[in-house]
Amino acid sequence: MRSFIIKGTICYSLSPKELAVHPNGYAVCVDGVSMGVFAHIPGEYQHLPALDYGDHLVIPGLVDLHIHGPQYTFRGTGMDLELMDWLQKYAFPEESRFENPEYAAQAYEIFARQMKKSATTRAVVFGTRHATATEILMEKLEETGLVTYVGKVNMDQNAPEGLQEASAEASAEATVQWLEQTAERFERCKPILTPRFIPSCSRQLMEKLQEIRKAWNVPLQSHLSENPLEIQIVGEMFPQEPSYGHCYDRFGMMDEKTIMAHCVYSSPEEVQLIKQRGVFVAHCPASNTNIASGIAPIRRYLDGGLRVGLGSDVAGGQTESIFRAMTDAIQVSKLYWRLVDNSCKPLCFAESFYLATMGGGAFFGKVGSFLPGYAFDALVLDESAMPYWSPMDPVQRLERYAYLQTGGEGLLAKFVAGTKII
Amino acid sequence: MRSFIIKGTICYSLSPKELAVHPNGYAVCVDGVSMGVFAHIPGEYQHLPALDYGDHLVIPGLVDLHIHGPQYTFRGTGMDLELMDWLQKYAFPEESRFENPEYAAQAYEIFARQMKKSATTRAVVFGTRHATATEILMEKLEETGLVTYVGKVNMDQNAPEGLQEASAEASAEATVQWLEQTAERFERCKPILTPRFIPSCSRQLMEKLQEIRKAWNVPLQSHLSENPLEIQIVGEMFPQEPSYGHCYDRFGMMDEKTIMAHCVYSSPEEVQLIKQRGVFVAHCPASNTNIASGIAPIRRYLDGGLRVGLGSDVAGGQTESIFRAMTDAIQVSKLYWRLVDNSCKPLCFAESFYLATMGGGAFFGKVGSFLPGYAFDALVLDESAMPYWSPMDPVQRLERYAYLQTGGEGLLAKFVAGTKII
Numbered sequence: 001m002r003s004f005i006i007k008g009t010i011c012y013s014l015s016p017k018e019l020a021v022h023p024n025g026y027a028v029c030v031d032g033v034s035m036g037v038f039a040h041i042p043g044e045y046q047h048l049p050a051l052d053y054g055d056h057l058v059i060p061g062l063v064d065l066h067i068h069g070p071q072y073t074f075r076g077t078g079m080d081l082e083l084m085d086w087l088q089k090y091a092f093p094e095e096s097r098f099e100n101p102e103y104a105a106q107a108y109e110i111f112a113r114q115m116k117k118s119a120t121t122r123a124v125v126f127g128t129r130h131a132t133a134t135e136i137l138m139e140k141l142e143e144t145g146l147v148t149y150v151g152k153v154n155m156d157q158n159a160p161e162g163l164q165e166a167s168a169e170a171s172a173e174a175t176v177q178w179l180e181q182t183a184e185r186f187e188r189c190k191p192i193l194t195p196r197f198i199p200s201c202s203r204q205l206m207e208k209l210q211e212i213r214k215a216w217n218v219p220l221q222s223h224l225s226e227n228p229l230e231i232q233i234v235g236e237m238f239p240q241e242p243s244y245g246h247c248y249d250r251f252g253m254m255d256e257k258t259i260m261a262h263c264v265y266s267s268p269e270e271v272q273l274i275k276q277r278g279v280f281v282a283h284c285p286a287s288n289t290n291i292a293s294g295i296a297p298i299r300r301y302l303d304g305g306l307r308v309g310l311g312s313d314v315a316g317g318q319t320e321s322i323f324r325a326m327t328d329a330i331q332v333s334k335l336y337w338r339l340v341d342n343s344c345k346p347l348c349f350a351e352s353f354y355l356a357t358m359g360g361g362a363f364f365g366k367v368g369s370f371l372p373g374y375a376f377d378a379l380v381l382d383e384s385a386m387p388y389w390s391p392m393d394p395v396q397r398l399e400r401y402a403y404l405q406t407g408g409e410g411l412l413a414k415f416v417a418g419t420k421i422i
Numbered sequence: 423m424r425s426f427i428i429k430g431t432i433c434y435s436l437s438p439k440e441l442a443v444h445p446n447g448y449a450v451c452v453d454g455v456s457m458g459v460f461a462h463i464p465g466e467y468q469h470l471p472a473l474d475y476g477d478h479l480v481i482p483g484l485v486d487l488h489i490h491g492p493q494y495t496f497r498g499t500g501m502d503l504e505l506m507d508w509l510q511k512y513a514f515p516e517e518s519r520f521e522n523p524e525y526a527a528q529a530y531e532i533f534a535r536q537m538k539k540s541a542t543t544r545a546v547v548f549g550t551r552h553a554t555a556t557e558i559l560m561e562k563l564e565e566t567g568l569v570t571y572v573g574k575v576n577m578d579q580n581a582p583e584g585l586q587e588a589s590a591e592a593s594a595e596a597t598v599q600w601l602e603q604t605a606e607r608f609e610r611c612k613p614i615l616t617p618r619f620i621p622s623c624s625r626q627l628m629e630k631l632q633e634i635r636k637a638w639n640v641p642l643q644s645h646l647s648e649n650p651l652e653i654q655i656v657g658e659m660f661p662q663e664p665s666y667g668h669c670y671d672r673f674g675m676m677d678e679k680t681i682m683a684h685c686v687y688s689s690p691e692e693v694q695l696i697k698q699r700g701v702f703v704a705h706c707p708a709s710n711t712n713i714a715s716g717i718a719p720i721r722r723y724l725d726g727g728l729r730v731g732l733g734s735d736v737a738g739g740q741t742e743s744i745f746r747a748m749t750d751a752i753q754v755s756k757l758y759w760r761l762v763d764n765s766c767k768p769l770c771f772a773e774s775f776y777l778a779t780m781g782g783g784a785f786f787g788k789v790g791s792f793l794p795g796y797a798f799d800a801l802v803l804d805e806s807a808m809p810y811w812s813p814m815d816p817v818q819r820l821e822r823y824a825y826l827q828t829g830g831e832g833l834l835a836k837f838v839a840g841t842k843i844i
Binding site: 318331334335387400 | 496498499501516532535536711714749753754768771808809814823824
């Protein structure tokens with residue numbers, strides 16, 4: 001049943017600054033696609049079954065543009081190091097364990113279960129460099145009903161023995177085999193090319209990935225300008241390039257089907273390139289705080305017309321909650337305004353809500369709103385754990401929910417492209 | 423039954439940097455006081471009843487040095503303004519409603535219930551300027567079993583009509599009557615003098631409060647150096663004082679029974695005064711972020727030997743969770759290090775745990791540890807909502823719990839001075 005009507009107090013973004021609010025509205029879904037939200041059910045839809053959620057808040061599903069599946073096992077720990085040391089001490093040793101498919105199956109079972117319970121309806125996910133484990137991750141995510149992209153990671157240098165791939169050829173070959181296995185295998189989970197980041201990939205590997213991408217026409221995700229030491233290393237590897245982003249660009253990896261996580265320290269040249277190419281920026285405020293990277297100037301990116309969404313970046317970020325990412329984005333933007341640049345106005349709630357829905361959703365097409373023609377991803381919120389006393393309008397209730405609901409609970413229902421998965 | 427033994431995986435602070443960890447330890451409580459933690463039950467305590475919590479984490483109760491009871495009603499909303507405007511638009515109008523005792527009873531019932539469910543065992547609480555409502559707040563908190571200080575707020579200037587007290591005399595008189603009603607009425611809830619902050623109190627009122635404090639020998643709480651505009655206003659009111667803190671000091675309000683919330687912008691003179699007088703700093707990282715005040719340099723205060731604890735500062739902070747305050751404190755200290763002063767090393771987990779337990783606990787006496795002689799405040803943590811896969815040591819489990827457990831649930835048991843309240 002992918003055609004139906006939901007009644008509730010419906011909120012969704014029209015643009016970065018505009019929230020539409022329909023108390024007692026009717027959101028109409030036909031074959032998994034939104035027909036819009038109405039004050040009364042239009043005649044042509046009167047025959048559809050209606051789900052009455054009373055005054056409960058109904059919003060579009062949330063989109064996570066950047067999360068590491070294998071790092072879910074150690075989320076909330078190991079918060080005492082910066083990026084490069086953090087990778088060596090925590091992330092790489094844990095990722096090494098995913099060579100064992102049994103380990104992968106058990107860890108990814110927990111990850112997938114938690115993602116299903118979360119407010120996330122669509123996610124773009126890093127696996128490890130292991131093709132078998134990554135295919136297991138895809139199987140598990142497919143079962144959740146979420147729509148996802150998942151990447152087998154490429155890394156043929158600067159990684160610990162065991163985790164590092166044997167050669168550029170071996171990495172490329174494993175990637176092609178993985179694409180052959182998975183490109184058409186799942187309905188909702190698709191592969192995405194995933195060179196870990198410039199320091200992890202030889203030029204030869206990057207050239208091969210460029211060829212693979214042309215041949216397979218798949219999107220791509222990576223990391224960009226997250227930490228000062230990382231940027232320094234990249235600068236030493238490619239002294240002739242005007243920015244870190246240009247290193248990806250020389251291999252044809254910067255375009256409108258690319259997500260670059262972080263962009264904390266993007267130079268004006270890099271920002272210009274991101275904009276020209278239509279690259280998506282995955283803003284990961286919790287991770288950038290936890291591993292002390294800094295604060296990305298999202299106000300400047302939004303006002304400059306860049307495409308921006310949110311990422312939980314587990315396990316740099318401690319939680320998969322995109323509600324938490326939403327409020328973290330507001331909070332760090334205030335500290336950026338106060339401590340770094342008082343011409344960068346803090347993000348308002350409507351803007352962070354936009355980032356979590358339409359902003360990131362655009363990577364998946366028409367996703368992240370109830371405007372007509374958008375995929376019908378929806379959450380019905382359960383506020384019962386938040387007793388309130390002051391009278392609140394729907395936007396205040398939504399704001400409060402985002403600030404207080406940071407765990408994986410609190411949903412009465414969750415729909416992805418018109419299919420109810422909770 | 424206030425004499426018993428708890429078996430569990432017991433963690434507590436010995437000092438700001440040292441965490442004691444006893445897997446399968448026995449914490450002994452006699453008449454509500456800790457006798458210490460042992461690997462085996464000492465002979466003299468063999469007769470005591472034992473509660474076996476297996477491998478569950480057992481830690482001291484958490485201490486909230488700064489929370490506004492009446493603002494609980496609008497927590498998680500109204501995050502778009504700085505302090506002075508935020509008070510006028512959100513806090514003062516809501517506090518005005520507490521003139522009505524029925525309103526107060528209903529709102530404080532919710533507040534008290536949530537505090538009881540929380541990980542907080544001791545709290546220092548602002549009421550409103552209304553004596554009746556504040557006494558109701560004290561009744562409700564007494565029933566929870568928490569140990570608390572609660573203040574009737576004094577404010578005779580710069581507040582909206584209705585909320586502002588009629589005169590210094592009226593404010594002082596109401597305060598004395600309230601003290602007469604409440605000083606001896608409750609076992610666990612005691613009054614604390616609460617001049618809101620310098621801009622809200624005339625000199626005449628401050629002089630009267632100084633007299634009242636001498637006569638009644640009660641502790642005192644207020645706000646200090648939170649926001650640049652606030653500090654500017656205070657500077658204009660007292661141009662001859664070397665710091666905001668010295669304005670309180672001239673009325674005898676800076677001593678070892680004083681809590682000053684925030685101290686984001688304390689000058690070297692003010693820090694020196696705080697240290698000399700033994701004043702407690704209530705660090706409120708969420709509030710300082712949400713109303714864009716800035717980041718308090720807690721590393722400097724800790725290393726300088728100041729007495730520091732944590733405050734949730736609801737509703738500048740969105741949640742009463744001191745676990746959240748703990749991780750917020752770490753997170754903002756990283757941003758301070760990165761963006762403001764890289765000689766201020768980020769707080770580590772052991773330090774923030776200390777702030778939340780022993781640091782703030784010291785305001786209540788020997789509170790916040792299981793060292794012998796400390797009040798037996800204890801939490802038994804429920805990690806069942808956090809499935810984990812990687813093997814973790816007790817401190818990693820505790821760190822993860824603090825990062826992920828941000829709501830009011832997740833406790834198997836809660837003891838205050840040896841009395842089980844959950």
